[in-house]
Amino acid sequence: DQQVKQNSPSLSVQEGRISILNCDYTNSMFDYFLWYKKYPAEGPTFLISISSIKDKNEDGRFTVFLNKSAKHLSLHIVPSQPGDSAVYFCAASAAGNMLTFGGGTRLMVKP
């Protein structure tokens, strides 16, 4: 059973609008959450992270929100740009143990 789930396989957004990517998890021991971005034919690259002691972390156009009671996190991209078109993976770890990845969401930003 997947402990980290991204229920939307794909998302299409107009350039300049907000992109919201969602991720749910089941393991209450997870204490660190990350988002990775992956372009075709490349490896994933780290995008942004959040510790379980916070509920929000912001880095430029990217903001991650964590709702521990709902076991839910989301990545907001504002404004969305065509270069943001990629597959986004959320991942989680517990006490510095191995990362568990979600299945990914393909984001398409239309010009």
Next chain:
Amino acid sequence: NAGVTQTPKFQVLKTGQSMTLQCAQDMNHNSMYWYRQDPGMGLRLIYYSASEGTTDKGEVPNGYNVSRLNKREFSLRLESAAPSQTSVYFCASSEVSVETQYFGPGTRLLVL
């Protein structure tokens, strides 16, 4: 500074053949990882090496072996390839924390 490199980029095998996927990093990282990526499944950890001289199983180790040759290199071996091992394989490395991992470009493997 190449980061994490993987060879080959693409490989076709017949069922039962063996091969070794190579991975090297030039960032002096202690930890290295092998993942496989399948559609809808995200990345699943096959094996990892927390430091030179140690290796441990991940989530999906069956059918694979690994060797941490030195601090730079971590290889993944398929002794008898099966069609279920058709996947994209990623190697990654990290300094201390498992969280911020740096990934290679991947090896696409097709087993017929």
